[in-house]
Amino acid sequence: MPSAPATAAQPPMLDLDSLRTGGKRVVAQALALVETARGAPGLVALLDQAAGAGKAHVLGLTGPPGVGKSTLTNALVQRARAAGRTVAVLAVDPSSRRTGGALLGDRARMKTDPEDRGVFVRSMAARDRLGGLSDDSVAAVVLLRAIYDLVIVETVGVGQSEADISLVADTVVLCIQPASGDSLQFMKAGVMELPDIIVVTKADMTEVARRAASEVAGALSLSGSGAAGWTVPVIRLSAATGEGLEAFDDAVSQHLAFMDKDGRRAAHRAAQEEKWVEEAVRVRFGTHGLARARRLALGAKTPFAREAELATLLTTGQG
Numbered sequence: 001m002p003s004a005p006a007t008a009a010q011p012p013m014l015d016l017d018s019l020r021t022g023g024k025r026v027v028a029q030a031l032a033l034v035e036t037a038r039g040a041p042g043l044v045a046l047l048d049q050a051a052g053a054g055k056a057h058v059l060g061l062t063g064p065p066g067v068g069k070s071t072l073t074n075a076l077v078q079r080a081r082a083a084g085r086t087v088a089v090l091a092v093d094p095s096s097r098r099t100g101g102a103l104l105g106d107r108a109r110m111k112t113d114p115e116d117r118g119v120f121v122r123s124m125a126a127r128d129r130l131g132g133l134s135d136d137s138v139a140a141v142v143l144l145r146a147i148y149d150l151v152i153v154e155t156v157g158v159g160q161s162e163a164d165i166s167l168v169a170d171t172v173v174l175c176i177q178p179a180s181g182d183s184l185q186f187m188k189a190g191v192m193e194l195p196d197i198i199v200v201t202k203a204d205m206t207e208v209a210r211r212a213a214s215e216v217a218g219a220l221s222l223s224g225s226g227a228a229g230w231t232v233p234v235i236r237l238s239a240a241t242g243e244g245l246e247a248f249d250d251a252v253s254q255h256l257a258f259m260d261k262d263g264r265r266a267a268h269r270a271a272q273e274e275k276w277v278e279e280a281v282r283v284r285f286g287t288h289g290l291a292r293a294r295r296l297a298l299g300a301k302t303p304f305a306r307e308a309e310l311a312t313l314l315t316t317g318q319g
Contacts, residue, residue: 133168135283
């Protein structure tokens with residue numbers, strides 16, 4: 001989320017209508033502003049407008065490096081476009097220690113048609129957030145979900161510390177590789193509490209994939225994962241051969257229907273907004289600053305305006 005004070009000379013801001021009609025270049029400009037104009041009033045207003053207009057289903061893919069997240073993402077993009085849906089991919093890459101920018105490993109593996117206006121792919125750096133998503137990444141998802149039909153967020157791939165994906169995703173998918181011991185490691189780390197769907201990748205490794213799926217199902221029974229009323233499915237999948245993709249699509253559709261029932265998605269996104277504000281304040285001002293912020297009465301009601309107001313109060317010593 002944007003948190004730094006606005007500078008004296010602010011770049012011109014875009015509006016949501018121009019983002020929806022302007023094509024990839026305009027969307028790229030908006031995401032550049034997310035990283036360079038943090039705290040600018042126009043950007044705060046744009047992000048709050050987008051937060052209230054988020055139409056897309058946000059699918060979060062997490063799991064360790066090499067598990068096949070990028071291969072799965074490629075397959076999902078192709079299937080979405082074949083169904084006539086627009087799709088954006090945000091690949092959250094490791095940060096360069098020298099520049100702080102994204103190393104672009106995930107984006108380099110994306111195979112998309114640059115002439116296809118219905119697909120947008122962007123890499124962003126994880127920076128110093130062990131949870132896998134920087135505040136800029138959160139803001140980027142907010143913009144993208146107001147423009148596209150499907151947003152896929154592929155996380156940095158550090159494994160056990162990727163809880164931040166729940167800050168933006170409607171559906172969290174945990175990818176596990178056969179014969180890797182991931183299921184036991186994730187159970188120890190409590191990561192089994194996060195996913196709505198679990199995918200055992202490389203299902204063409206037939207017997208080890210079946211064994212891994214069985215181990216994961218056992219881990220789930222011990223961890224009590226999943227939201228109340230939702231049973232986390234375990235799917236064996238090979239994005240390379242297409243095996244399991246239909247079952248995966250069905251699971252995603254069922255979870256989306258589950259979230260849309262009884263106002264679950266609206267409540268989930270409202271809780272996410274509260275966490276955006278808390279995390280942005282904690283990252284910038286620390287736990288002491290967050291404690292101070294919780295005692296303040298705010299005039300702003302929308303998430304990015306609340307965060308900007310808190311940043312001003314805490315920076316000027318009024319909080």
